[in-house]
Amino acid sequence: MKSLMKTVLDNDWSGLKQTIESKAASLIKKKVDEKKVDVLSNLNGITREQMEEVMAVTNNDTESGDV
Known part of the structure; x- marks a missing residue:
């Protein structure tokens, strides 16, 4: 990927717009994933x-096809 300055x-x-949209999407996804962990921990009565x-084990099992 080209540098932003270049x-x-x-x-x-159009490349600048695409880069900005990509970075914004990744930041939003990160925030949503963090909030998801907080909400699930509160619902289950466990710490973050x-x-x-739990989510790391679940994701690992899903990636390996065990689930």
Whole structure:
């Protein structure tokens, strides 16, 4: 991926828009995932750290096809 500065200097405005949208989407996804852990931990009555462990195990099992 080209650097942001090079994209601007090349007047590649569609590329700049695409880069910004991509970065915004990844930031939003990260925040949603963090909030999801908080909500699930509250619903299950466990700490955030415990919920992160549960989700890590679940994601690992899902990726390996065990679930």
